[in-house]
Amino acid sequence: MNIWQARKEIVEIGRRCYERGFVAATDGNMSCRVAGDLIAATPAGLCKGMLAVNDIVVLDAAGRRVEGNREASSEILLHLEIYKERPDVGGVVHAHPPTATGFAVARMPLAECVLPEVITTLGNVPLAPYATPSTTEVPESIRPKLRDHNAFLLANHGTVTLGATLLEAYFTLEKVEQFARVVLVARQLGRVSVLTADDVKKLTTIAPGKAPLNIPCEACDIPQEETLACEDDALVSDAVRRVLERLRDQKD
Ligand SMILES: [Zn+2]
Structure with a gap:
């Protein structure tokens, strides 16, 4: 130019x-x-x-x-x-x-x-x-x-x-x-539905070469199978249970 x-x-x-x-x-x-x-x-x-x-x-x-x-x-x-x-x-x-x-x-x-x-x-x-x-x-x-x-x-x-x-x-x-x-x-x-990592992966295959370097996003990039292994799952459920209990207690 x-x-x-x-x-x-x-x-x-x-x-x-x-x-x-x-x-x-x-x-x-x-x-x-x-x-x-x-x-x-x-x-x-x-x-x-x-x-x-x-x-x-x-x-x-x-x-x-x-x-x-x-x-x-x-x-x-x-x-x-x-x-x-x-x-x-x-x-x-x-x-x-x-x-x-x-x-x-x-x-x-x-x-x-x-x-x-x-x-x-x-x-x-x-x-x-x-x-x-x-x-x-x-x-x-x-x-x-x-x-x-x-x-x-x-x-x-x-x-x-x-x-x-x-x-x-x-x-x-x-x-x-x-x-x-x-x-x-x-x-x-009141609701933002984020695409799953699988959905995003599919997009990169239908538009190869077009996908920018910076995806997937922070929200969908969590490789759930890896980070939430068996024990972690138990830990998460335990944390959720405790939070729910605490909320219930506050209500009472
Ligand atoms: Zn400015």
């Missing part, structure tokens, strides 16, 4: 993010890789829904500005770190989509295997610990899981999504927000 294409693409993705309410006012930032080891990124302080191609800033891999008159996004350190660690990534979107950000404020990762479509394309969305925005704390917070995830919730902040292209990173953002909405509705209805 050349610089001109990158500028146009960032303007377009910024407009989509703003129109869909994934960013408000001057929030959020987007970037993409450009031929020659350069990175095109949104400027700081402007509404991402109303950018012009000339507002886009072009930087080298170390973050030095090589084109454009504006300051790069305050979250540029996050973008640079992702490009450095993940040569396969060509685009990054940081946004504040309301439902997924709600999960990030509740500090609840989107880590349950509940939707086949999400499992085969996105996997789980981990929660990165709280980090002060625009500092090196933000890239630090996602580093432990950066290798095998393309989407993150940033505690009390928002989301980061990555893709081979900027459009792909944007679609991943759409998926994360949609996933968050579905999980929220299921929780409101």
